[in-house]
Amino acid sequence: MIKFGFSQLLSAAMAVLLMVSFDATAQKKKKASTVAAGTNVPVFTRFSYTGNDEVYANNPLKEDEFYNPILQGCYPDPSIVRRGDDYFLVASSFSMFPGVPIFHSTDLVNWKQIGHVLDRPSQLKVEKSGISAGIYAPSIKYNKNNETFYMITTQIASGIGNMVVKTKDPFKGWGEVKKLNFPGIDPSIFFDDDGKAYVVHNDEHADRSKILYNGHRIIRQWEYDLEKDEVIPGTDVVLVDGGVDLSQKPIWIEAPHMYKKNGKYYLMCAEGGTGDNHSEVIFISDSPKGPFKPALNNPILTQRYFPADRKDKIDWAGHADMVEGKDGKHYAVFLGIRPNAKNRVNTGRETFIIPVDWSGTFPVYENGLVPLKPKLKLPQGVTNQTGTNGFFPSGNFTFTDNFTAANLDYRWIAMRGPREEFITTSPKGGITIKPFEANIKAVAPVSALFHRQQHSSFEAAVTMNYVPKSEKDLAGIVCYQGEAFNYVFGVTKKDNDYYLLLAKNARERQAGPPRPGSVVPSTIIASTKIDVKKPIQLKIAASRQDEYTFSYSTNGTNFQTVGDAVSGDILSTNVAGGFTGALIGLYATSGNDILP
Structure with missing residues (x-):
């Protein structure tokens, strides 16, 4: 299985990015022309997604x-914050557009998505970003002294790097990006009682002679100027070198x-890389500038010690954030995975929650x-x-969308550019998708509307009215696990x-970042002649055994099934690498290069 940290892939991500700048005028939201059914612009209706995982049954x-x-x-x-009776939670979005989904709750159980923090091209410049570049590890915090919310993150695109946006009200949108002048990733902001x-x-380490082994990282701190929204030069100090015990060569201290x-x-951090050895550790100090001493009972959260074949397996737990609940208890949100029967990670890293007992000196994750x-x-x-009254569903559920609402459901996202462009x-x-010339293998905005795969076993279906004019x-x-x-x-x-x-697009696995301009090979698995005079219903069905079937x-x-069942291996991080889960997309292109 994969063992890595965000910073491990930072150089690889940067190697494949083209630093681009959006033209503000060209990127204004625009409506695609309404096109009657029966042309080479598809109309999709009646989308449904149904999960059927055994764990819930x-x-x-x-x-x-x-x-x-x-x-x-x-x-x-995930990162979480509380103001009064309201909790807000954000998550990474990489090259998805809009970016940084934000959820609201008043009880830590029932969550509604209220939008995205980065919902404009002026904030999110990921046009040439690979699937696992873009936005890394957002942190949301509230400063009671100026009654302002801050979302600070790393945007691995367009030379932005670490950045911050602010708002007085998360329900009403966020301000423009302020670039922050310091290196590294996974920033988080802390507001002390004295206003600092x-x-x-x-x-x-800036001095590379101090880097002792692969995965050796540090936690650095800066004082932050709240008036100028920038770190104060010369105030940086190293709070943690390597991790809990440098003699044990801990890797990827982050988040x-x-x-x-x-x-x-x-100071609470992830350690061990966001894979099999992932964990959460904690340190204590009398001063915000340290020195910080690790707790004796670290790690405080991990799943790395248990049998690989355990029932209802949840793994890779770590990258946590904590908040105090209304009942006086603390709660932590963190990422984890639920691999399928082939131990593959197709649904990606998900957001979990756990109660925390902080009645003693250190927080204790209950059953962590x-x-x-x-x-x-x-x-x-x-x-x-959950699943009612507009709250986000959990367990085995069905999501349907006839695309009649004035505003598109927040669950629908695009890749590298605004949905409104196509x-x-x-x-x-019904929803009309104006085809882009870029096809699904391109590291560019693609005309596809995506919904996350949320179960190992699921069915997704949509009705399409479409008459292509040419082989293009x-x-x-x-x-879609990514462009490759x-x-x-x-x-x-x-x-x-x-x-x-039915076609498979898959690049051979290789060491290091993909070569710029490298071609993703396509393989036709099966094809059949079809009558396009009337709408066609397309269906994908996946099983926990990691088999996907396609029918119409x-x-x-x-x-009728087209071809045999195919393996979901290329839709997993085990094969594709990176940080994202699989997506299901409604897709059109005028640059097709796959022929029957």
Whole structure:
């Protein structure tokens, strides 16, 4: 399995990025022209996604329980903050657009997505970013002294690097990006009671002779100027060198967050890389500038000690953030994975929550050092409303979208550019996708609308009305782990006939970053002639055994499979690498290069 940290892949990500700048005028939101059905611009209707994981069937909820993870699918690196009765949670988004999904709750169980922090091209410049570049590890914090929320993160694109945006009200959007002048990744901001502010982040020693081994990193701190929104030059200090015990060569100390309790300062970090050895550790000090001493009971959260074949396996736990609940207890959100039966990671790193006992000197994650379970007890006085009243669903659920709403559901995201550049919705239902010339293998904005894969076993279906004009035209549905690993199930034209084809796009695994301009090979798995005079329903079905089948229907009832079941291996981080989970996309292109 994979053992890495964000900083391990930083140089690889940078190697494949083209530093670009969006032209503000050209990137204004624009509506694609409404196009009648029957042209080479597809219209999609009646999308449905249904999860059917055994873990939920075998572990039905009792009245006082809720499911973990609280955010299923690719919502990694969570950070959480509280103001009064409101909790806000953010997660990494990499090259997805809009970026940094933000959720709101009043009870830590029921969450509503209220939008994205980075929802404009002026804030998010990822046009030429590989799938696992873009936005890393956002941290959200609230400064009660100026009543302002801060979201600080690393944007691995366009030369931005570490950055911050602010708002007085997360429901009303966020300001423009302020670039921060310091290296490294995973920044987090801390506001002390005396009004001072500090930034902590992952870095490496400037003196390379002090770097003792691969994965040796440090946690650095700067004083932060709240008036100028920048770190103060010359104030940086190293708070942690290597990790809990440098003699043991700990790797990838990262994702730091600072807290204050009973006059003591706490620094909590991820250690071990966001893979099999991932963990959470904590340090204590009398001063925000240290020295910080590790707790004797580190790690405080990990799943690395347990049998690989354990039931209802949850793994890779770490990258946590904490908040105090209304009941006086603390709670931590963190990332973890739920591998399928082949031990592959297709749903990506998800957001979990766990209660924390902080009645002693150090926080103790309740059951954080035993195999994690798929259910938790509800906090006292809380009713589980997930999946109802607009709250984000959990467990086995069905999401349907007829695309009739005035505003697109926040779960739909694009890749590297605004959705509004290629979609049009109709009050009568349906969404039109104006094809870009860039196809699904391009490191560029693509005309595809994505929904996260949230279960190992699922079915996703959509109805499409589409008549391609030439072999360069293709539209359909994709399973997408990234530009170099995906399946395409779509309709195209060859000579005077129309074909529905299933193709695999996969680059051979290689050491280091992909070579600029390298070609992603395509393999036709199967194809069949098809009548395009009437709408076609396309369906993907995946099993926990990591097999994906693709089928279609022209009457909405009888489905025919195209080709045999295919492996989901290329949709997993085990094969594709990187940091993202698989996505299901409604896709069109005028630059098709896959022919039956």
